[in-house]
Amino acid sequence: MKNLIIIGARGYGREVYNLALQCEGYKKDYIVKGFLDDKEDALEGFENYPEIIGNVEDYVIQENDIFCCALGSVKWKKHYVEIIGSKGGKFINLIHPTVIVHSNVKLGIGLIAFMYSNISNDCTVDDFVTIQGFVAIGHDSKIGKWCHINAYSFTGGYAILEDEVCLNTRSTVLPNIIVRKGATVGAASLVIKNVKENTTVFGVPAKTLNF
Incomplete structure (x- = not known):
């Protein structure tokens, strides 16, 4: 034990x-x-x-x-x-029993996945990713190391989150979009184009925030 x-x-x-x-x-x-x-x-x-x-x-x-x-x-x-x-x-890995993991999914170590999330077919989820409840990850998506995906977020098919990306609650990344390393997507935002490295985007559609 x-x-x-x-x-x-x-x-x-x-x-x-x-x-x-x-x-x-x-x-x-x-x-x-x-x-x-x-x-x-x-x-x-x-x-x-x-x-x-x-x-x-x-x-x-x-x-x-x-x-x-x-x-x-x-x-x-x-x-x-x-x-x-x-x-x-x-x-x-800690994966809630209600999480659905489809065929050909590759999971790294240190994964935390909460209730009722869905990881669709042929996805790759790298090490130390956190997936909060009710997240949907579309087919063929690639989720990089250290990413944090908050509740009710969605990534479309073939989306890529590079390492250290944070998707905040209810954010949406459309299919084929790349969110580059270290970027943050604000809550309830809609990402319709690629996000640059180490930037924060927010809104519908999501736009870069300058601090």
Whole structure:
């Protein structure tokens, strides 16, 4: 039996904890050992959660430990996953039983996929992608490493999200569109043309925001 440790004990960490309890591997392949978070009081006022057992930087990996990363920021997810990875930590996929994965889909490691999402045929989903609830990924899409796809988002067929892309809630990427590395798509936005690297777009149709 493996001991699952969740990186991040705040709101999203609590969501991922509940996801872990609902996945098929719970109590068969793993139990939840606890959280890693540098905010020691992150769970104060909340009941029925395992303890915070330390922080990422200082934690010494034990035999049978496995990990998942419950951080909503692409930047910080990558940062803390790489720290655990440098110590030899292994990550698992947490996929809710209602997620539909079609034929010829390739999934990386560290995937978190919430309820009622759909990954259509012949897609590629790289390592450490987060897929929130009710997401639809169209056929032949390619989702790069570290991407974060928020609830009710949609990508059309042959869409490409390069590494470290964030799609916010209810955003839509039309078929054959490329969202380049590090770009962010704002909530409820409609992407009708390619998005440049490290830019933020918002609106219907989505346009670049300058800060």
